[in-house]
Amino acid sequence: MAMRRGDRLFEIIQLLRATDRPMTAAALGQQLEVTVRTVYRDISALQARRVPIEGAAGIGYILRPGFDLPPLMFTLEEIDAIAVGARMVRRLRDDRLRAAADSVLGKVAVALPEALRDRLVAAPLYVSDGSAATAAGIDLTAARRAIGERRKMRIAYADGQNQRSERTVWPIAMAYYVDVTLLAAWCEMRRDYRHFRVDRIRAATVLEERYPDDGGRMMAAWLALPKE
Known part of the structure; x- marks a missing residue:
């Protein structure tokens, strides 16, 4: 299933943050499984939102040093809801969904202010493993x-x-x-x-x-x- 555009824009920023060399549209497209033309449109959209991406088609793109995503602001109850929801997904015996839930927790934790990060990662909330049987005959x-x-x-x-x-x-x-x-x-x-x-x-x-x-x-x- 194709990645939603909002998720794709976030991933472009994350990919550019993780490198100190220009990334071509072709390289970004390969990572995101989209066409080069889609990458060009996404880069233009991010630049229009004042994300400091420098570069040009055929050369590559780089994120200007010092840029960071604004911290996400959640109430304590919202953080608890995210933590409980992700832990409940682990009961489903679906490895891909469980990995996706862990990835969501990691992304949210990175974007949270440091003072709230521990609340998400080590929330004092317990969700049992459950007793669902593992599906062996269906992917x-x-x-x-x-x-x-x-x-x-x-x-x-x-x-x-x-x-x-x-x-x-x-x-x-x-x-x-x-x-x-x-x-x-x-x-x-x-x-x-x-x-x-x-x-x-x-x-x-x-x-x-x-x-x-x-x-x-x-x-x-x-x-x-x-x-x-």
């Missing part, structure tokens, strides 16, 4: 990507009575409960919405075929269903 990162790209999935599933079936589904959402993660989907076999516990999915393949873009009506219909 959760691939499933989230399939949702974003509206790609169908082929799954082998075992229900609570260990009755097995193979289905082609249209994945529309991930539902995170305290100790269970569900893949919400439209099931072609049942012709209805179904929820699949990710720890009961024995195998999963993301297909090339996409399901139709209905402007969000399917998601809205799923959200309107009763939830346990």
